Amino acid sequence: CYKLFEELGIPGPSPIPLFGNVAEFKDKSPLDVFKKWAGIYGNVYGFYEGFNPSMVVSDPDVIHHILVKDFDKFQDRPLCSPFVFYPMHLSLGVTKGELWKQQRHVVASGFSTLSIKQMLPNMLIKTESLMEKLEWKIREEPDGHNVTEILGRYMLDSLAYGAFNYNCDSLNNDDEILLKYVQQYNYAASTENPCSGLARLFPSLTPFCKLFTGKLRNALDKHVKQVMTFLEKEKLVISRSDEESKHGNLIQSLLTTKATCHDENNNIYKRYLSDEEIVAQVASMVGGGIGPDSALMSFLVYNLAIHQDVQQKVMEEINLYIKDSEDVTYDTLYKLNYLDMVINETFRVFPVAPGVARTCVEDTVINGTQFKAGTVIRIMACVMYADDSIFPEPEKFIPERFSRSECEKRHPFTSLPFGLGPRGCVGKRLGLMQCKLAVVHILRKYQILQTNQTEVPLQTVLKPVLSPKNGIHVRLIPRENSGFC
Numbered sequence: 064c065y066k067l068f069e070e071l072g073i074p075g076p077s078p079i080p081l082f083g084n085v086a087e088f089k090d091k092s093p094l095d096v097f098k099k100w101a102g103i104y105g106n107v108y109g110f111y112e113g114f115n116p117s118m119v120v121s122d123p124d125v126i127h128h129i130l131v132k133d134f135d136k137f138q139d140r141p142l143c144s145p146f147v148f149y150p151m152h153l154s155l156g157v158t159k160g161e162l163w164k165q166q167r168h169v170v171a172s173g174f175s176t177l178s179i180k181q182m183l184p185n186m187l188i189k190t191e192s193l194m195e196k197l198e199w200k201i202r203e204e205p206d207g208h209n210v211t212e213i214l215g216r217y218m219l220d221s222l223a224y225g226a227f228n229y230n231c232d233s234l235n236n237d238d239e240i241l242l243k244y245v246q247q248y249n250y251a252a253s254t255e256n257p258c259s260g261l262a263r264l265f266p267s268l269t270p271f272c273k274l275f276t277g278k279l280r281n282a283l284d285k286h287v288k289q290v291m292t293f294l295e296k297e298k299l300v301i302s303r304s305d306e307e308s309k310h311g312n313l314i315q316s317l318l319t320t321k322a323t324c325h326d327e328n329n330n331i332y333k334r335y336l337s338d339e340e341i342v343a344q345v346a347s348m349v350g351g352g353i354g355p356d357s358a359l360m361s362f363l364v365y366n367l368a369i370h371q372d373v374q375q376k377v378m379e380e381i382n383l384y385i386k387d388s389e390d391v392t393y394d395t396l397y398k399l400n401y402l403d404m405v406i407n408e409t410f411r412v413f414p415v416a417p418g419v420a421r422t423c424v425e426d427t428v429i430n431g432t433q434f435k436a437g438t439v440i441r442i443m444a445c446v447m448y449a450d451d452s453i454f455p456e457p458e459k460f461i462p463e464r465f466s467r468s469e470c471e472k473r474h475p476f477t478s479l480p481f482g483l484g485p486r487g488c489v490g491k492r493l494g495l496m497q498c499k500l501a502v503v504h505i506l507r508k509y510q511i512l513q514t515n516q517t518e519v520p521l522q523t524v525l526k527p528v529l530s531p532k533n534g535i536h537v538r539l540i541p542r543e544n545s546g547f548c
Protein backbone atom coordinates (compact mmCIF):
# COMPACT_ATOMS: atom_id res chain seq x y z
CA CYS A 64 0.00 0.00 0.00
CA TYR A 65 3.01 2.34 -0.02
CA LYS A 66 3.57 1.96 -3.76
CA LEU A 67 1.60 4.92 -5.13
CA PHE A 68 4.30 7.57 -5.27
CA GLU A 69 6.97 5.09 -6.38
CA GLU A 70 4.74 4.00 -9.29
CA LEU A 71 4.03 7.60 -10.30
CA GLY A 72 7.72 8.54 -10.11
CA ILE A 73 7.01 11.13 -7.41
CA PRO A 74 9.89 11.69 -4.96
CA GLY A 75 9.47 11.71 -1.18
CA PRO A 76 10.70 10.24 2.11
CA SER A 77 10.53 6.45 2.55
CA PRO A 78 7.56 5.39 4.67
CA ILE A 79 7.70 2.91 7.53
CA PRO A 80 4.87 0.34 7.88
CA LEU A 81 1.75 1.52 9.70
CA PHE A 82 2.92 5.08 10.41
CA GLY A 83 4.07 6.17 6.96
CA ASN A 84 6.20 9.28 7.53
CA VAL A 85 4.51 10.83 10.56
CA ALA A 86 7.28 9.77 12.96
CA GLU A 87 9.37 12.48 11.33
CA PHE A 88 7.12 15.11 12.96
CA LYS A 89 7.72 13.87 16.52
CA ASP A 90 9.00 16.67 18.77
CA LYS A 91 9.56 18.94 15.75
CA SER A 92 7.71 21.88 14.30
CA PRO A 93 5.70 20.50 11.32
CA LEU A 94 6.68 23.66 9.42
CA ASP A 95 10.39 22.82 9.82
CA VAL A 96 9.77 19.28 8.58
CA PHE A 97 8.05 20.56 5.42
CA LYS A 98 10.87 23.06 4.83
CA LYS A 99 13.47 20.32 5.25
CA TRP A 100 11.63 17.95 2.89
CA ALA A 101 11.28 20.70 0.26
CA GLY A 102 15.06 21.13 0.40
CA ILE A 103 15.52 17.41 -0.30
CA TYR A 104 12.60 16.46 -2.60
CA GLY A 105 11.71 19.77 -4.28
CA ASN A 106 8.43 21.66 -4.68
CA VAL A 107 6.20 18.68 -5.47
CA TYR A 108 6.62 15.42 -3.56
CA GLY A 109 4.63 12.77 -1.69
CA PHE A 110 4.53 11.42 1.85
CA TYR A 111 2.23 9.11 3.83
CA GLU A 112 0.11 10.10 6.82
CA GLY A 113 -0.31 6.61 8.24
CA PHE A 114 -1.54 4.73 5.16
CA ASN A 115 -2.93 7.85 3.47
CA PRO A 116 -0.97 9.34 0.57
CA SER A 117 -0.55 13.13 0.61
CA MET A 118 1.16 15.27 -1.97
CA VAL A 119 2.93 18.42 -0.85
CA VAL A 120 3.11 21.33 -3.26
CA SER A 121 4.96 24.63 -2.96
CA ASP A 122 5.41 25.46 -6.65
CA PRO A 123 3.34 28.61 -7.43
CA ASP A 124 2.51 27.47 -10.98
CA VAL A 125 1.18 24.12 -9.81
CA ILE A 126 -0.67 25.88 -6.97
CA HIS A 127 -2.34 28.16 -9.52
CA HIS A 128 -3.63 25.08 -11.35
CA ILE A 129 -4.90 23.39 -8.19
CA LEU A 130 -6.63 26.42 -6.66
CA VAL A 131 -7.97 28.04 -9.83
CA LYS A 132 -7.31 26.66 -13.31
CA ASP A 133 -8.18 23.02 -12.48
CA PHE A 134 -10.40 23.88 -9.52
CA ASP A 135 -13.09 21.35 -10.54
CA LYS A 136 -10.58 18.55 -10.04
CA PHE A 137 -9.53 19.79 -6.60
CA GLN A 138 -12.66 21.40 -5.22
CA ASP A 139 -13.01 19.37 -2.01
CA ARG A 140 -11.11 19.85 1.20
CA PRO A 141 -10.05 17.08 3.62
CA LEU A 142 -11.43 17.46 7.15
CA CYS A 143 -9.50 19.90 9.32
CA SER A 144 -10.62 18.05 12.47
CA PRO A 145 -11.51 14.33 12.45
CA PHE A 146 -14.41 15.03 14.82
CA VAL A 147 -17.42 16.37 12.96
CA PHE A 148 -20.68 16.30 14.91
CA TYR A 149 -24.21 17.23 13.91
CA PRO A 150 -24.88 19.71 12.28
CA MET A 151 -21.28 20.59 11.38
CA HIS A 152 -21.22 18.12 8.47
CA LEU A 153 -23.32 20.80 6.72
CA SER A 154 -20.81 23.63 7.18
CA LEU A 155 -19.08 25.29 4.27
CA GLY A 156 -15.58 24.20 5.27
CA VAL A 157 -16.71 20.54 5.18
CA THR A 158 -19.31 20.18 2.41
CA LYS A 159 -18.35 18.99 -1.05
CA GLY A 160 -19.30 19.31 -4.71
CA GLU A 161 -22.71 20.70 -5.60
CA LEU A 162 -23.86 21.29 -2.00
CA TRP A 163 -20.72 23.33 -1.29
CA LYS A 164 -21.33 25.47 -4.42
CA GLN A 165 -24.89 26.24 -3.33
CA GLN A 166 -23.86 27.18 0.20
CA ARG A 167 -20.81 29.16 -0.88
CA HIS A 168 -22.93 31.48 -3.01
CA VAL A 169 -25.25 32.20 -0.07
CA VAL A 170 -22.50 32.66 2.52
CA ALA A 171 -20.36 34.84 0.24
CA SER A 172 -23.25 37.21 -0.38
CA GLY A 173 -23.23 37.96 3.37
CA PHE A 174 -19.69 39.36 3.07
CA SER A 175 -20.38 42.09 0.51
CA THR A 176 -18.89 45.54 1.15
CA LEU A 177 -22.32 46.80 2.21
CA SER A 178 -22.79 43.92 4.68
CA ILE A 179 -19.36 44.44 6.19
CA LYS A 180 -19.99 48.17 6.56
CA GLN A 181 -23.16 47.32 8.46
CA MET A 182 -21.19 45.13 10.86
CA LEU A 183 -18.85 47.98 11.87
CA PRO A 184 -21.03 49.80 14.49
CA ASN A 185 -21.39 46.67 16.64
CA MET A 186 -17.68 45.95 16.28
CA LEU A 187 -16.87 49.48 17.45
CA ILE A 188 -18.89 48.86 20.61
CA LYS A 189 -16.77 45.78 21.33
CA THR A 190 -13.58 47.74 20.60
CA GLU A 191 -14.57 50.15 23.37
CA SER A 192 -14.84 47.15 25.72
CA LEU A 193 -11.36 46.05 24.64
CA MET A 194 -9.92 49.45 25.46
CA GLU A 195 -11.56 49.39 28.90
CA LYS A 196 -10.21 45.92 29.53
CA LEU A 197 -6.69 46.95 28.51
CA GLU A 198 -6.85 50.02 30.74
CA TRP A 199 -7.84 47.84 33.68
CA LYS A 200 -5.10 45.33 32.89
CA ILE A 201 -2.46 48.07 32.63
CA ARG A 202 -3.48 49.42 36.04
CA GLU A 203 -3.08 45.90 37.45
CA GLU A 204 0.21 45.12 35.73
CA PRO A 205 1.85 48.37 34.61
CA ASP A 206 5.15 46.70 33.66
CA GLY A 207 3.59 44.54 30.96
CA HIS A 208 1.40 41.53 30.55
CA ASN A 209 0.39 38.71 28.23
CA VAL A 210 -2.10 40.22 25.75
CA THR A 211 -2.95 37.06 23.79
CA GLU A 212 -5.94 35.96 25.87
CA ILE A 213 -7.51 39.43 25.93
CA LEU A 214 -7.01 39.95 22.20
CA GLY A 215 -8.45 36.52 21.38
CA ARG A 216 -11.54 37.10 23.48
CA TYR A 217 -12.02 40.57 22.02
CA MET A 218 -11.83 39.17 18.47
CA LEU A 219 -14.49 36.63 19.43
CA ASP A 220 -16.86 39.21 20.91
CA SER A 221 -16.35 41.54 17.98
CA LEU A 222 -16.90 38.80 15.38
CA ALA A 223 -20.01 37.48 17.12
CA TYR A 224 -21.60 40.89 17.69
CA GLY A 225 -20.55 42.38 14.34
CA ALA A 226 -21.39 39.48 12.07
CA PHE A 227 -24.20 37.73 13.96
CA ASN A 228 -25.63 40.33 16.32
CA TYR A 229 -24.65 37.85 19.04
CA ASN A 230 -23.83 40.05 22.05
CA CYS A 231 -21.43 37.93 24.04
CA ASP A 232 -18.94 39.20 26.60
CA SER A 233 -16.16 36.66 26.74
CA LEU A 234 -13.77 39.52 27.65
CA ASN A 235 -15.34 39.55 31.11
CA ASN A 236 -17.12 36.21 31.38
CA ASP A 237 -15.20 32.92 31.40
CA ASP A 238 -18.46 30.96 31.14
CA GLU A 239 -19.69 32.38 27.82
CA ILE A 240 -21.13 29.48 25.82
CA LEU A 241 -19.42 30.73 22.69
CA LEU A 242 -16.03 30.96 24.38
CA LYS A 243 -16.29 27.42 25.75
CA TYR A 244 -17.21 26.15 22.30
CA VAL A 245 -14.31 27.92 20.58
CA GLN A 246 -11.85 26.56 23.16
CA GLN A 247 -13.11 23.00 22.60
CA TYR A 248 -13.24 23.43 18.82
CA ASN A 249 -9.61 24.57 18.71
CA TYR A 250 -8.45 21.84 21.04
CA ALA A 251 -10.23 19.18 18.94
CA ALA A 252 -8.29 20.23 15.82
CA SER A 253 -5.00 21.01 17.59
CA THR A 254 -1.84 19.05 16.84
CA GLU A 255 -1.40 18.97 20.64
CA ASN A 256 -4.49 16.75 21.01
CA PRO A 257 -3.39 13.08 21.00
CA CYS A 258 -6.94 11.85 20.33
CA SER A 259 -7.38 13.80 17.11
CA GLY A 260 -3.80 12.90 16.12
CA LEU A 261 -4.66 9.22 16.44
CA ALA A 262 -7.91 9.60 14.49
CA ARG A 263 -6.12 11.52 11.72
CA LEU A 264 -3.48 8.86 11.44
CA PHE A 265 -5.87 5.91 11.55
CA PRO A 266 -9.31 7.10 10.38
CA SER A 267 -10.82 3.71 11.24
CA LEU A 268 -10.18 4.51 14.93
CA THR A 269 -12.27 7.72 14.75
CA PRO A 270 -15.41 6.15 16.34
CA PHE A 271 -13.27 4.99 19.27
CA CYS A 272 -11.51 8.37 19.61
CA LYS A 273 -14.91 10.10 19.52
CA LEU A 274 -15.66 8.48 22.88
CA PHE A 275 -13.21 10.95 24.41
CA THR A 276 -14.78 14.08 22.95
CA GLY A 277 -17.56 14.59 25.51
CA LYS A 278 -16.50 18.16 26.33
CA LEU A 279 -16.51 19.15 22.66
CA ARG A 280 -19.95 17.63 22.06
CA ASN A 281 -21.34 19.27 25.15
CA ALA A 282 -19.96 22.70 24.21
CA LEU A 283 -21.22 22.30 20.63
CA ASP A 284 -24.74 21.27 21.76
CA LYS A 285 -25.05 24.38 23.94
CA HIS A 286 -23.69 26.60 21.17
CA VAL A 287 -26.06 25.11 18.57
CA LYS A 288 -29.06 25.64 20.89
CA GLN A 289 -28.02 29.24 21.39
CA VAL A 290 -27.60 29.86 17.65
CA MET A 291 -31.07 28.34 17.09
CA THR A 292 -32.59 30.94 19.40
CA PHE A 293 -30.77 33.72 17.52
CA LEU A 294 -32.08 32.30 14.29
CA GLU A 295 -35.67 32.39 15.52
CA LYS A 296 -35.16 35.97 16.71
CA GLU A 297 -33.79 37.07 13.34
CA LYS A 298 -36.70 35.36 11.54
CA LEU A 299 -39.07 37.54 13.55
CA VAL A 300 -37.08 40.67 12.68
CA ILE A 301 -37.24 39.79 9.00
CA SER A 302 -40.97 39.11 9.06
CA ARG A 303 -41.60 42.51 10.67
CA SER A 304 -39.15 44.83 9.01
CA ASP A 305 -38.86 46.51 5.62
CA GLU A 306 -36.47 45.41 2.84
CA GLU A 307 -33.80 47.91 3.91
CA SER A 308 -33.09 46.31 7.27
CA LYS A 309 -33.11 42.72 6.03
CA HIS A 310 -29.35 42.47 5.55
CA GLY A 311 -28.34 43.97 8.87
CA ASN A 312 -26.23 40.95 9.83
CA LEU A 313 -24.95 37.68 8.49
CA ILE A 314 -27.76 35.53 9.89
CA GLN A 315 -30.35 37.71 8.15
CA SER A 316 -28.38 37.43 4.95
CA LEU A 317 -28.22 33.63 5.26
CA LEU A 318 -31.98 33.53 5.86
CA THR A 319 -32.93 35.69 2.91
CA THR A 320 -30.50 34.67 0.14
CA LYS A 321 -31.38 31.82 -2.19
CA ALA A 322 -28.95 29.23 -3.48
CA THR A 323 -28.97 28.29 -7.16
CA CYS A 324 -29.36 24.53 -7.65
CA HIS A 325 -29.66 22.06 -10.53
CA ASP A 326 -32.06 19.11 -10.54
CA GLU A 327 -31.25 15.74 -12.17
CA ASN A 328 -32.31 17.09 -15.59
CA ASN A 329 -29.99 20.08 -15.11
CA ASN A 330 -32.90 22.49 -14.72
CA ILE A 331 -32.15 25.44 -12.49
CA TYR A 332 -34.16 26.09 -9.32
CA LYS A 333 -33.62 28.22 -6.22
CA ARG A 334 -33.85 27.35 -2.55
CA TYR A 335 -33.20 28.86 0.87
CA LEU A 336 -30.67 27.18 3.17
CA SER A 337 -32.34 25.01 5.82
CA ASP A 338 -32.15 26.03 9.49
CA GLU A 339 -29.66 23.23 10.09
CA GLU A 340 -27.43 24.53 7.32
CA ILE A 341 -27.56 28.08 8.65
CA VAL A 342 -26.71 26.98 12.18
CA ALA A 343 -23.79 24.96 10.79
CA GLN A 344 -22.47 28.00 8.91
CA VAL A 345 -22.68 30.25 11.96
CA ALA A 346 -21.09 27.69 14.27
CA SER A 347 -18.27 26.91 11.86
CA MET A 348 -17.55 30.54 11.00
CA VAL A 349 -17.24 31.39 14.67
CA GLY A 350 -15.15 28.30 15.41
CA GLY A 351 -13.00 28.45 12.27
CA GLY A 352 -12.72 32.23 11.86
CA ILE A 353 -11.73 33.11 15.38
CA GLY A 354 -8.54 31.01 15.54
CA PRO A 355 -6.75 32.75 12.65
CA ASP A 356 -8.23 36.11 13.59
CA SER A 357 -6.81 35.95 17.12
CA ALA A 358 -3.47 34.54 16.05
CA LEU A 359 -3.01 37.29 13.46
CA MET A 360 -3.82 39.95 16.05
CA SER A 361 -1.27 38.56 18.53
CA PHE A 362 1.49 38.24 15.94
CA LEU A 363 0.81 41.75 14.69
CA VAL A 364 1.09 43.25 18.18
CA TYR A 365 4.29 41.27 18.65
CA ASN A 366 5.84 42.59 15.44
CA LEU A 367 4.86 46.17 16.27
CA ALA A 368 6.51 45.81 19.68
CA ILE A 369 9.71 44.33 18.26
CA HIS A 370 9.97 46.75 15.31
CA GLN A 371 9.49 50.25 16.72
CA ASP A 372 10.33 51.88 13.36
CA VAL A 373 7.43 49.97 11.76
CA GLN A 374 5.12 50.95 14.61
CA GLN A 375 6.08 54.61 14.11
CA LYS A 376 5.22 54.41 10.39
CA VAL A 377 1.87 52.74 11.08
CA MET A 378 1.15 55.49 13.59
CA GLU A 379 2.02 58.21 11.06
CA GLU A 380 -0.37 56.64 8.56
CA ILE A 381 -3.13 56.45 11.15
CA ASN A 382 -2.57 60.11 12.07
CA LEU A 383 -2.80 61.04 8.40
CA TYR A 384 -6.21 59.48 7.83
CA ILE A 385 -7.87 59.27 11.23
CA LYS A 386 -8.18 62.51 13.13
CA ASP A 387 -10.87 61.48 15.61
CA SER A 388 -13.06 58.50 16.39
CA GLU A 389 -15.64 59.49 13.76
CA ASP A 390 -13.00 58.85 11.11
CA VAL A 391 -12.85 55.13 11.97
CA THR A 392 -14.98 53.95 9.07
CA TYR A 393 -14.72 51.08 6.62
CA ASP A 394 -13.38 53.51 4.01
CA THR A 395 -10.63 55.00 6.20
CA LEU A 396 -9.53 51.57 7.40
CA TYR A 397 -9.32 50.59 3.74
CA LYS A 398 -6.89 53.47 3.08
CA LEU A 399 -4.28 52.17 5.55
CA ASN A 400 -1.97 50.70 2.92
CA TYR A 401 1.14 50.53 5.05
CA LEU A 402 -0.77 48.67 7.76
CA ASP A 403 -1.86 46.22 5.04
CA MET A 404 1.80 45.64 4.16
CA VAL A 405 2.64 45.07 7.83
CA ILE A 406 -0.19 42.55 8.08
CA ASN A 407 0.97 40.72 4.94
CA GLU A 408 4.54 40.57 6.20
CA THR A 409 3.23 39.31 9.56
CA PHE A 410 1.45 36.51 7.71
CA ARG A 411 4.69 35.67 5.92
CA VAL A 412 6.89 35.59 9.03
CA PHE A 413 4.20 33.89 11.15
CA PRO A 414 2.07 31.92 8.68
CA VAL A 415 -1.13 31.65 10.70
CA ALA A 416 -2.42 29.23 8.04
CA PRO A 417 0.87 27.60 6.95
CA GLY A 418 -0.90 25.85 4.13
CA VAL A 419 -4.22 25.01 2.55
CA ALA A 420 -5.47 21.55 1.67
CA ARG A 421 -7.52 20.04 -1.11
CA THR A 422 -8.58 16.55 -2.13
CA CYS A 423 -7.99 15.55 -5.73
CA VAL A 424 -11.39 14.34 -7.04
CA GLU A 425 -10.34 13.34 -10.59
CA ASP A 426 -7.05 12.00 -11.98
CA THR A 427 -5.13 14.79 -13.66
CA VAL A 428 -1.66 15.79 -14.83
CA ILE A 429 -0.15 19.21 -14.03
CA ASN A 430 3.20 20.23 -15.52
CA GLY A 431 4.07 16.56 -16.03
CA THR A 432 3.16 15.41 -12.48
CA GLN A 433 0.29 12.94 -12.02
CA PHE A 434 -2.30 13.65 -9.33
CA LYS A 435 -4.51 10.67 -8.46
CA ALA A 436 -8.14 10.96 -7.32
CA GLY A 437 -8.41 10.52 -3.56
CA THR A 438 -4.99 11.97 -2.78
CA VAL A 439 -4.83 14.78 -0.24
CA ILE A 440 -2.94 17.81 -1.55
CA ARG A 441 -1.12 19.95 1.00
CA ILE A 442 -0.17 23.34 -0.43
CA MET A 443 2.56 24.48 1.95
CA ALA A 444 2.74 28.24 1.57
CA CYS A 445 5.13 28.49 4.54
CA VAL A 446 7.86 26.85 2.43
CA MET A 447 7.60 29.65 -0.15
CA TYR A 448 7.64 32.28 2.62
CA ALA A 449 11.06 31.05 3.76
CA ASP A 450 12.49 30.70 0.25
CA ASP A 451 15.13 33.38 -0.35
CA SER A 452 14.67 33.18 -4.13
CA ILE A 453 11.10 34.46 -3.60
CA PHE A 454 11.55 36.61 -0.48
CA PRO A 455 15.22 37.68 -0.17
CA GLU A 456 16.53 37.67 3.43
CA PRO A 457 13.40 35.83 4.57
CA GLU A 458 14.36 36.02 8.26
CA LYS A 459 13.97 39.82 8.19
CA PHE A 460 10.69 41.64 8.83
CA ILE A 461 10.32 43.99 5.85
CA PRO A 462 6.72 45.18 5.22
CA GLU A 463 7.82 46.98 2.02
CA ARG A 464 8.04 43.57 0.32
CA PHE A 465 4.27 43.89 0.02
CA SER A 466 4.17 47.29 -1.68
CA ARG A 467 2.19 47.14 -4.90
CA SER A 468 5.35 47.41 -7.07
CA GLU A 469 7.13 44.59 -5.18
CA CYS A 470 4.05 42.35 -5.33
CA GLU A 471 3.83 42.84 -9.08
CA LYS A 472 7.35 41.39 -9.43
CA ARG A 473 6.34 38.11 -7.73
CA HIS A 474 4.15 35.22 -8.81
CA PRO A 475 0.68 35.98 -7.35
CA PHE A 476 0.46 32.46 -5.87
CA THR A 477 3.47 32.93 -3.57
CA SER A 478 1.37 34.55 -0.84
CA LEU A 479 -1.69 32.65 0.38
CA PRO A 480 -2.67 33.79 3.89
CA PHE A 481 -6.36 33.30 3.07
CA GLY A 482 -5.97 30.65 0.39
CA LEU A 483 -7.00 31.72 -3.13
CA GLY A 484 -9.53 30.87 -5.80
CA PRO A 485 -13.21 29.89 -5.52
CA ARG A 486 -12.64 28.10 -2.19
CA GLY A 487 -10.46 30.79 -0.57
CA CYS A 488 -11.43 32.29 2.79
CA VAL A 489 -14.89 33.81 2.61
CA GLY A 490 -14.31 35.93 5.75
CA LYS A 491 -11.07 37.57 4.58
CA ARG A 492 -12.28 41.16 4.46
CA LEU A 493 -14.10 40.84 7.76
CA GLY A 494 -11.06 39.34 9.51
CA LEU A 495 -8.81 42.09 8.18
CA MET A 496 -11.23 44.81 9.17
CA GLN A 497 -11.53 43.47 12.72
CA CYS A 498 -7.79 43.37 13.05
CA LYS A 499 -7.23 46.87 11.66
CA LEU A 500 -9.95 48.26 13.88
CA ALA A 501 -8.27 46.90 16.99
CA VAL A 502 -4.77 48.01 15.96
CA VAL A 503 -5.95 51.53 15.18
CA HIS A 504 -7.64 51.83 18.57
CA ILE A 505 -4.70 50.41 20.49
CA LEU A 506 -2.06 52.47 18.70
CA ARG A 507 -3.96 55.73 18.98
CA LYS A 508 -3.92 55.33 22.73
CA TYR A 509 -0.79 53.33 23.51
CA GLN A 510 2.75 52.73 22.41
CA ILE A 511 3.47 48.98 22.35
CA LEU A 512 6.83 48.05 23.84
CA GLN A 513 8.64 44.78 24.30
CA THR A 514 9.58 43.76 27.85
CA ASN A 515 12.25 41.49 29.23
CA GLN A 516 9.63 38.72 29.12
CA THR A 517 8.91 39.15 25.39
CA GLU A 518 10.23 36.03 23.66
CA VAL A 519 12.81 36.66 20.94
CA PRO A 520 12.61 34.54 18.86
CA LEU A 521 8.97 33.80 19.46
CA GLN A 522 7.94 30.18 20.05
CA THR A 523 4.94 29.03 18.05
CA VAL A 524 2.61 26.04 18.00
CA LEU A 525 -0.02 24.68 15.58
CA LYS A 526 -3.43 24.54 17.30
CA PRO A 527 -4.71 24.16 14.59
CA VAL A 528 -3.55 27.53 13.21
CA LEU A 529 -0.05 28.77 14.00
CA SER A 530 -0.26 30.61 17.33
CA PRO A 531 2.21 32.01 19.87
CA LYS A 532 3.05 29.05 22.15
CA ASN A 533 3.27 31.07 25.36
CA GLY A 534 1.32 34.14 24.30
CA ILE A 535 2.69 37.61 23.64
CA HIS A 536 4.15 39.62 26.51
CA VAL A 537 4.25 43.38 25.87
CA ARG A 538 3.95 46.64 27.75
CA LEU A 539 1.45 49.30 26.71
CA ILE A 540 2.20 52.85 27.73
CA PRO A 541 -0.24 55.69 27.17
CA ARG A 542 0.96 57.89 24.32
CA GLU A 543 0.61 61.14 26.26
CA ASN A 544 3.28 59.77 28.66
CA SER A 545 5.47 58.15 26.04
CA GLY A 546 6.68 61.20 24.16
CA PHE A 547 5.88 59.23 20.98
CA CYS A 548 2.89 60.49 19.02
Ligand code: HEM
Nearest residue numbers: 155156348352355356416419481482483486487488490494
Ligand atom coordinates in the same frame (compact mmCIF):
# COMPACT_ATOMS: atom_id res chain seq x y z
C1 HEM B 1 -7.19 36.61 9.82
C2 HEM B 1 -8.24 35.89 9.71
C3 HEM B 1 -8.42 34.69 8.83
C4 HEM B 1 -7.52 33.92 8.15
C5 HEM B 1 -6.01 34.08 8.11
C6 HEM B 1 -8.27 32.90 7.46
C7 HEM B 1 -7.70 31.93 6.64
C8 HEM B 1 -8.43 30.99 5.95
C9 HEM B 1 -7.85 30.00 5.07
C10 HEM B 1 -6.36 29.84 4.78
C11 HEM B 1 -8.86 29.26 4.57
C12 HEM B 1 -8.73 28.08 3.60
C13 HEM B 1 -8.81 28.66 2.20
C14 HEM B 1 -8.54 27.65 1.12
O1 HEM B 1 -8.69 26.45 1.36
O2 HEM B 1 -8.18 28.09 -0.01
C15 HEM B 1 -10.09 29.76 5.12
C16 HEM B 1 -11.34 29.25 4.83
C17 HEM B 1 -12.51 29.73 5.38
N1 HEM B 1 -12.64 30.82 6.23
FE1 HEM B 1 -11.13 32.00 6.92
N2 HEM B 1 -9.60 33.06 7.73
C18 HEM B 1 -9.74 34.14 8.56
C19 HEM B 1 -10.91 34.66 9.06
C20 HEM B 1 -12.16 34.18 8.79
C21 HEM B 1 -13.39 34.74 9.30
C22 HEM B 1 -13.48 35.99 10.19
C23 HEM B 1 -14.41 33.96 8.84
C24 HEM B 1 -15.91 34.07 9.03
C25 HEM B 1 -16.51 34.86 9.83
C26 HEM B 1 -13.81 32.91 8.03
C27 HEM B 1 -14.52 31.92 7.38
C28 HEM B 1 -13.96 30.95 6.56
C29 HEM B 1 -14.74 29.91 5.89
C30 HEM B 1 -16.24 29.71 6.00
C31 HEM B 1 -13.83 29.15 5.15
C32 HEM B 1 -14.16 27.95 4.27
C33 HEM B 1 -14.50 28.46 2.87
C34 HEM B 1 -14.93 27.36 1.90
O3 HEM B 1 -14.59 26.19 2.10
O4 HEM B 1 -15.62 27.71 0.94
N3 HEM B 1 -12.45 33.07 8.01
N4 HEM B 1 -9.81 30.83 5.96
